[in-house]
Amino acid sequence: NKESRSSRGALIVLEGLDRCGKTTQSGRLYKYLEEQGHSVESWRFPDRNTGVGQMISSYLANKSQLDDHAIHLLFSANRWEKRSLMEEKLKSGTTLIVDRYSYSGVAFSSAKGLDIGWCTAPEIGLLAPDLVVYLDISHEKAAERGGYGDERYEQLEFQKKVAGSYLALRDSSWKVIDATLSIEDIEKKLREVVLDCMMTCHKGKPLSQLWL
Numbered sequence: 001n002k003e004s005r006s007s008r009g010a011l012i013v014l015e016g017l018d019r020c021g022k023t024t025q026s027g028r029l030y031k032y033l034e035e036q037g038h039s040v041e042s043w044r045f046p047d048r049n050t051g052v053g054q055m056i057s058s059y060l061a062n063k064s065q066l067d068d069h070a071i072h073l074l075f076s077a078n079r080w081e082k083r084s085l086m087e088e089k090l091k092s093g094t095t096l097i098v099d100r101y102s103y104s105g106v107a108f109s110s111a112k113g114l115d116i117g118w119c120t121a122p123e124i125g126l127l128a129p130d131l132v133v134y135l136d137i138s139h140e141k142a143a144e145r146g147g148y149g150d151e152r153y154e155q156l157e158f159q160k161k162v163a164g165s166y167l168a169l170r171d172s173s174w175k176v177i178d179a180t181l182s183i184e185d186i187e188k189k190l191r192e193v194v195l196d197c198m199m200t201c202h203k204g205k206p207l208s209q210l211w212l
């Protein structure tokens with residue numbers, strides 16, 4: 001109907017340590033929402049398909065070296081290059097499920113020792129998520145799941161630091177879900193918070209900007 005066409009989609013972000021189940025849950029959520037007849041897309045950052053994304057991908061695979069600040073700015077640029085499309089999609093009524101976003105940017109770079117204020121600066125003005133879901137798991141439990149690949153950040157000690165950075169970034173608006181629950185239980189909790197958020201956006205909650 002006309003009303004649902006003119007209402008906007010929701011910007012849903014999933015965050016958490018490597019192996020916390022973000023990708024599995026984004027996929028299941030996407031499938032569910034689509035089956036329910038919603039207009040929905042599944043996104044992820046880094047988006048490795050762009051030119052900037054290819055530089056990031058090569059860095060993560062240890063095929064190139066970059067200064068910590070430089071790679072931070074590339075991750076940020078990778079979000080900026082998708083910003084207008086993101087806004088267009090949301091305004092035209094499409095809900096976006098995004099696997100990692102600005103918080104990964106700040107958490108991973110500040111885990112290397114970069115100043116948090118410096119890390120957030122280039123992120124100012126990106127679209128603010130309507131919902132951030134944090135899939136909560138300790139770095140030890142995540143590592144027990146195995147399947148850490150060979151990418152640069154997939155190491156126990158570093159993931160421990162990232163967990164600390166996420167903890168510093170979390171605020172009361174984040175929905176924290178215990179990532180050690182069964183896939184089905186997590187999925188159920190996720191659906192609840194997401195449908196609730198989509199309803200608020202549908203009712204006219206305005207889009208806002210990050211870190212302002």
Ligand code: 2DT
Nearest residue numbers: 045046075100101104105108109153
């Ligand atoms: P995936 O394994 O999820 O593809 O992530 N990262 C990600 C950053 O350091 N900064 C960022 O801004 C983003 C979005 C997290 C690849 C790795 O890149 C890290 C893991």
